[in-house]
Amino acid sequence: GAGVSQSPSNKVTEKGKDVELRCDPISGHTALYWYRQSLGQGLEFLIYFQGNSAPDKSGLPSDRFSAERTGGSVSTLTIQRTQQEDSAVYLCASSLGPSGETQYFGPGTRLLVL
Amino acid sequence: GESVGLHLPTLSVQEGDNSIINCAYSNSASDYFIWYKQESGKGPQFIIDIRSNMDKRQGQRVTVLLNKTVKHLSLQIAATQPGDSAVYFCAENRGAAGNKLTFGGGTRVLVKP
Numbered sequence: 001g002a003g004v005s006q007s008p009s010n011k012v013t014e015k016g017k018d019v020e021l022r023c024d025p026i027s028g029h030t031a032l033y034w035y036r037q038s039l040g041q042g043l044e045f046l047i048y049f050q051g052n053s054a055p056d057k058s059g060l061p062s063d064r065f066s067a068e069r070t071g072g073s074v075s076t077l078t079i080q081r082t083q084q085e086d087s088a089v090y091l092c093a094s095s096l097g098p099s100g101e102t103q104y105f106g107p108g109t110r111l112l113v114l
Numbered sequence: 115g116e117s118v119g120l121h122l123p124t125l126s127v128q129e130g131d132n133s134i135i136n137c138a139y140s141n142s143a144s145d146y147f148i149w150y151k152q153e154s155g156k157g158p159q160f161i162i163d164i165r166s167n168m169d170k171r172q173g174q175r176v177t178v179l180l181n182k183t184v185k186h187l188s189l190q191i192a193a194t195q196p197g198d199s200a201v202y203f204c205a206e207n208r209g210a211a212g213n214k215l216t217f218g219g220g221t222r223v224l225v226k227p
Contacts, residue, residue: 004157031213033213033214033215035217041219041220042203042217042218042219043158043203043205043215043217045214045215045216048213048214056213056214058214059214091157091158093157095213101213102148102160102163103148103160104160105150105157105158105159106157107155107156107157108156108157
C-alpha cells in the first residue's frame with residue numbers, strides 16, 4: 001500500500017514568510033509525528049498526534065511552529081515568520097498505534113529559508 | 115541530558131565483509147530500540163527493531179544486539195553490499211513515557227567495491 005507522503009518535496013522561502021508543510025500518513029495509522037533534520041544531523045522530535053488526544057508539542061522549538069491534524073488523518077506543520085535557522089528537512093512519520101509501534105517515515109520536505 | 119549516541123561517525127567496509135555499527139544510550143527506562151537506514155534525499159527506512167526483553171534479533175542479513183547492562187546497541191550487516199551505503203541511525207522509544215523517538219547522530223557506511 002501507499003506509504004507516508006509529504007508535500008511539497010522542496011520549499012524555498014524568504015525570511016519572514018510563513019510556510020505550510022503537509023503530511024498524509026499511512027491509511028489506518030492513528031499516530032502521526034513530525035521531526036526535523038538539520039544538515040548532517042540526526043532527527044529532532046517536534047510534535048506527536050495520537051487519535052483524538054491532545055498532541056505532545058514538547059519538541060516545538062518556538063511559538064512560531066504549530067501543527068494541526070484534521071479528521072485524524074492529514075497533518076499540516078506551519079512555521080510563521082520563518083528564520084534562516086529553520087532551514088532543514090522536515091520529516092513526517094506515522095505508526096499503527098501509540099506505543100512501541102514502528103514509525104514509518106515519509107520522504108521529507110526540504111525547506112530553505114533565504 | 116539523556117541521549118542516544120553513536121561511537122563511529124563513518125565506517126568504510128569492503129563489499130562482502132560484515133559491518134558493525136554501534137550505539138550507546140543513556141536512558142535505562144527505554145524499552146524499544148530501532149535502527150533506520152537513510153539514503154541521500156530520502157526519509158529514514160525501518161531496518162529492524164528490538165524490545166528490551168530481548169538481547170538479540172535477526173532479520174534478513176541484519177542482526178541487532180542489545181546489551182542492557184552497558185546500555186549498548188549494535189547493528190550487524192552480513193555480506194555488506196553497495197546498496198547498504200547509507201547513514202544508519204539508532205533510535206530509542208521510551209514507551210509509556212511517550213512515543214517520540216530519540217535519535218542518535220548517525221553513522222555513515224561507505225561500501226568499497
